[in-house]
Amino acid sequence: MEKSYYNPKDLKKFGDIAEFEPKLAEKFFDYYGEVFKEGALTAREKSLIALAVAHTEQCPYCIDAYTEDALTRGVSEAQMMEAVHVGAAIKSGATLVHGVQMMNKVKKQSM
Template identity: 65%
Template sequence: MANHYYNSEDLKKFGQVGQFQKEMADKFFAWYGTVFQDSNLSAKEKSIIALAVAHAVQCPYCIEAYTADAYEKGYSEAQMMEAVHVASAIKGGAALVHGVQMMNKAKEIAM
């Protein structure tokens, strides 16, 4: 085993996950391919959504892949960073909105 958890070279091996469970991997990659095709949303729009989600789920492989993909879809650096801010705002907002839960509980148990 490597002495670190993430290695950028491992991204190239993503397709090999089928070695341990081929049927599910085949279905995943077929579905994945369909998801990113031009459809009701364009492939370009999907690319910037993927970049934002990559940050929300904090996946370094996805960030690497979709940073390059965003460039290759013609996005500017400012547009890419705004997408990250959208992800961050949702993540930050998701934490903060739970403050309502905390307030509810606090009011329930406090005098």
């Protein structure tokens, strides 16, 4: 076993998941490839969405991959950071909106 849970070199081995279950891996990678193709959204817009989600998911592999992808597409640092803020805003908003649930319960159970 590795001495740490995350190894940057493992990102390049992503395709190796097919070794244990090829059919599902093939379906996944086909799907993944289709999702990121130019469509109603540009590939550049999808890259920025992926960068934001990579941060909310706190996936180091995804952050590595989509930061580089954004760089290659000429996305500016400000645009990348704004995308991360969008993710952060949704994440914190999702936390805070549950405060209403807390308030509902407090109010119901309080005199």
